[in-house]
Amino acid sequence: MVDQAALENDQPLLVATSLSKSFGRIAACRDVSFSLYPGEVLAIVGESGSGKSTLLQLLSGQLAASGGHVSYRMRDGVARDLASLGEAERRFLYRTDWGFVHQDPAQGLRMAVSAGANVGERLMAVGWNHYGRIRETASDWLTRVEIDTARIDDAPRTYSGGMRQRLQIARNLVTEPRLVFMDEPTGGLDVSVQARLLDLLRSLVAELNLAVIIVTHDLAVARLLSHRVMVMKGGRVIEAGLTDQVLDDPREPYTQLLVSSILPP
Amino acid sequence: MTAMIDVTDANKTFTMHLQGGIELPVVSGVTFQVNASECVVLSGPSGAGKSSILKMVFGNYRCDSGRIGIRHRGAVIDLASAEPRQILNVRRSTIGYVSQFLRAVPRVATIDVVAEPLIVNGMPRTDAQQRAGNLLRRLNIPERLWQLPPATFSGGEQQRVNIARGFISDLPILLLDEPTASLDAANRAVVVELVAEKKRQGVAMVAIVHDDEIRHLIADRIVDVTSFAAAA
Secondary structure: OHHHHHHOOOOOOEEEEEEEEEEHHHHHHEEEEEEEOOOEEEEEEOOOOOHHHHHHHOOOOOOOOOOOEEEEEOOOOEEEEEHHHHHHHHHHHHHHHEEOOOOOHHHHOOOOOOOOHHHHHHHHHHOOOOOOHHHHHHHHHHHHHOOOOHHOOOOHHHHHHHHHHHHHHHHHOOOOOOOOEEOOOOOOOOOOHHHHHHHHHHHHHHOOOOOOEEEEEOHHHHHOOOOOOEEOOEEEHHHHHEEEHHHOOOOOOOHHHHHHHOOOO | OOOOOOEEEEEEEEEEEHHHEEEHHHHHHHHHHHHOOOEEEEEEOOOOOOHHHHHHHHHHOOOEEEEEEEEEEEEEEOOOOOOOOHHHHHHHHHHEEOOOOOOOOOOHHHHHHHHHHHHOOOOHHHHHHHHHHHHHOOOOHHHHHHHOHHHHOOOHHHHHHHHHHOOHHHHOOOEEEOOOOOOOHHHHHHHHHHHHHHHHOOOOEEEEEHHHHHHHHOOEEEEEEEHOOOOO
């Protein structure tokens, strides 16, 4: 699965340098720098308003930074500044090489068209035109995310919350992206549905050697899915490191507060 | 011969910010080596810092100062100053850790919990599951439980699943935190056997065991942790 040598010698996939964003007088994100390697899962944790989602939007090019920059290594191996990408390259990232899993599946899916079309659409956007093959691939992906293929022609608005979220994941992964952004992917789901989704995400991420940047306020989700974690407060990264180190041996007062605030089940 | 584990002058203090910033010194001046084919047992009363030392060696607790030298694929890497992804690599191919408690992933079958470390290192699923089954059988986990997630198992069963998961890999270093704590005599004997097999395979081990009889059976050397007690 994971190629050891490749993992160690590889170049970073994404590098953020001194990223900042202000909304008027409010600094939502201040001076954030880090590198993400292929196959690495990075969790961004912190409470509401800490700047997590702003950072995710900066990293995925949905929001222009006030300062700093993000570079991404394209499939040709060359690292490029996101701000300087042409329209074709940008489209390639959004439609193929990146995925974006929203907290609300309605934001990432087209609710009125069939599940099969939701998955197939990403393939058609990259030039697939053989209907049979598109449907077959879509059906494979529904199976992988544990959706009964008998529901392939139903629209996601007839799906439960957990199914919608799994469909959104299938839609994102069908083009074999190298990087997936996730914004609270388990938020709003009840716990048993959450556990199933987490388990599914965890195995898909490992199987596909995906790099993931996941925003969550749930430390249990961070522990289960991520290799590394960054703790944000007031727009700054106040502590970062190996996930189990930060959660088991937190150093900063705020991180200690977060870790000690978890209610035991 | 180079030691597999070479800890030099490692220090650890907890600063409890939520309790008015009190400093809780844990250990200081921790220094010891472990060679291949050797099991070193850390001894000392509860609270002396044995588990903390084990966690420092695994890279789970950070050191304030000092060095945790680990022989990893022919070179020595200092875990006290390593990057997160280096530590993950060391854990994937060099150091295994058997904790007292199983941190089970919801919904994953016992057999896959045990087989996972092999699959992560590239072994085909069916081979890995076969080895997992052999180990579970030795540890007296009945086959009808293998397809169930271990979350609902008894404490002793969970610990045996955890032991199977820890012993299944062919990693050159193993850390054991009270592996026999809630086991009956028959299963304790299996663990003693497993440790002996690992020694024959050249594995370097550090263990914490409270049971005097087990300690006597597995220890090649004892390191007294009270000498690393941090001056409070």
